[in-house]
Amino acid sequence: METICPIDRKCASQISVLLHPSPPPLQVQEYFEELISSRQCRGIKVKQNGEFGKGVYADLDFKEDELILKDPMLVGIQHPSNKIDCLVCSFCFQFIGSIELQIGRKLYLQSLGLSASKVCDKEGISKDFCDSNSADEEDDCYVKECKRLRKCASSSPNGKVTLPKGVVQSLMNGELVLPHSEKFSLPPAISCPGGCGEAYYCSKTCAEADWESSHSLLCTGERSEALSREALSKFMQHADETNDIFLLAAKTISFTILRYRKLKAAHLKRQNKYTDPVELDCAELSLLLEAWKPVSIGYKRRWWECISLPDDVDRSDETAFRMEVRDLAFTSLQLLKAAIFDQECEPLFSLEIYGNIIGMFELNNLDLVVASPVEDYFLYIDDLPDPEKGEAEEVTQSFLDALGDGYSVCCQGTAFYPLQSCMNHSCCPNARAFKREEDKDGQATIIALRPISKGEEVTISYIEEDLPFEERQALLADYGFRCRCTKCLEEDTQLISKQEHIKKKLGFGEV
Numbered sequence: 001m002e003t004i005c006p007i008d009r010k011c012a013s014q015i016s017v018l019l020h021p022s023p024p025p026l027q028v029q030e031y032f033e034e035l036i037s038s039r040q041c042r043g044i045k046v047k048q049n050g051e052f053g054k055g056v057y058a059d060l061d062f063k064e065d066e067l068i069l070k071d072p073m074l075v076g077i078q079h080p081s082n083k084i085d086c087l088v089c090s091f092c093f094q095f096i097g098s099i100e101l102q103i104g105r106k107l108y109l110q111s112l113g114l115s116a117s118k119v120c121d122k123e124g125i126s127k128d129f130c131d132s133n134s135a136d137e138e139d140d141c142y143v144k145e146c147k148r149l150r151k152c153a154s155s156s157p158n159g160k161v162t163l164p165k166g167v168v169q170s171l172m173n174g175e176l177v178l179p180h181s182e183k184f185s186l187p188p189a190i191s192c193p194g195g196c197g198e199a200y201y202c203s204k205t206c207a208e209a210d211w212e213s214s215h216s217l218l219c220t221g222e223r224s225e226a227l228s229r230e231a232l233s234k235f236m237q238h239a240d241e242t243n244d245i246f247l248l249a250a251k252t253i254s255f256t257i258l259r260y261r262k263l264k265a266a267h268l269k270r271q272n273k274y275t276d277p278v279e280l281d282c283a284e285l286s287l288l289l290e291a292w293k294p295v296s297i298g299y300k301r302r303w304w305e306c307i308s309l310p311d312d313v314d315r316s317d318e319t320a321f322r323m324e325v326r327d328l329a330f331t332s333l334q335l336l337k338a339a340i341f342d343q344e345c346e347p348l349f350s351l352e353i354y355g356n357i358i359g360m361f362e363l364n365n366l367d368l369v370v371a372s373p374v375e376d377y378f379l380y381i382d383d384l385p386d387p388e389k390g391e392a393e394e395v396t397q398s399f400l401d402a403l404g405d406g407y408s409v410c411c412q413g414t415a416f417y418p419l420q421s422c423m424n425h426s427c428c429p430n431a432r433a434f435k436r437e438e439d440k441d442g443q444a445t446i447i448a449l450r451p452i453s454k455g456e457e458v459t460i461s462y463i464e465e466d467l468p469f470e471e472r473q474a475l476l477a478d479y480g481f482r483c484r485c486t487k488c489l490e491e492d493t494q495l496i497s498k499q500e501h502i503k504k505k506l507g508f509g510e511v
Ligand SMILES: C[S@@+](CC[C@H](N)C(=O)[O-])C[C@H]1O[C@@H](n2cnc3c(N)ncnc32)[C@H](O)[C@@H]1O
Pocket: 052, 053, 054, 055, 298, 299, 363, 364, 365, 421, 422, 423, 424, 425, 426, 479, 480, 481, 482, 483, 484, 485
């Protein structure tokens, strides 16, 4: 298949405006100042002309362990396979429902994984499980969600449910309350207003915010604003089967389209006139540029050029590998285009922009992690004094056994954090991304590792910084650069003089 995207040719000039050059420094500065003040975090600044381009600098003195930044994500996703383990808000990523629902849902999904070879009804739900409660089947919102997750569940290991189905169901529907679980109360799980049965929220506010930010275009439910829900499901299935980074790219594109539509509506209201919406005239391009600004700030390269070569691919096959990655992105883009294409935002559907968005995720430090309250719950039970502990364990132990080793799996995903992604790496960092007890959602949290003085650059480590020099460099090659932090420059110099010393000793010195 030839992977030249026709849009790339047609929109070449708009694409190059979207990608090059990045917004003027003054605009970038204003953008970051607004962002920092919206986060009520006035102790930092973003500077653009540091040794490694943009960087975050302390604008106040910070003490050791002090919070430097809480950074909400621009876009984020929970890994599809992680959805089996954790039910979280699809917007802020905090755990929702109840301890009982978290445990019951996981055991239920494990049971579906086990029953992959069993006879299923036409909806793809395990008959064996559903038959026990067929009257409630249609009302059970989690059954709908399970349709999509079932594929992941069937590949999940050791999903062995030893508890009776009725017990699992009574955990899910709230009939069975576990001892002391009220101390770990969670926000209720609110279904997606679009009716997809795949997204859940901790509040109406989060549901609305997600709908406005990207979900109205990416919802597969009846109220979806996608062009074709069928095409959208195909796109999602392809992403689930290949690389979930495409889901993040789709969110980024939806986010930009919806921002563009809002900006355009406000612009037309100001102008008090209606222009032909088909042609991208100058005003529309500048609105698209404005909508794209939060994404334009991210450090980008084309995905197929910056992705590191997997260990099992030989150097001689590198070109073919990169072509394959490009073809995969092309296929995904065609599926997305069929689902949510918007003529006025046509350049966003070019392979060049798609490749750069995915490359941005590939190159930035993006892990989304939220600790599980189920782990806290079982630790609490374990710490209870006797006889309370014994009494509680009489009920909880069987659930712990059924859950197995994976009882404490945290919410895991990928996200783009606008300020954290400006933080440069150091192998001797003065800060780190670290979730404290009170950090219960998907925001990035940056904490000072030692006192940081006003004016000093705030650095984090993208990798395990205690590894030997060459191993660190190899890991950072995955992020597309060779580290030039003070520690690496020193160790590099030491390594060179050591090598020269050996050469001289062996008689290979300079002549
Ligand atoms: C997540 S971005 C950090 C922000 C970036 N400086 C910018 O201008 O957008 C990571 C990129 O910054 C540069 N960088 C960060 N830390 C570095 C280091 N210790 N040595 C060399 N380059 C570094 C590399 O180009 C890397 O790919």
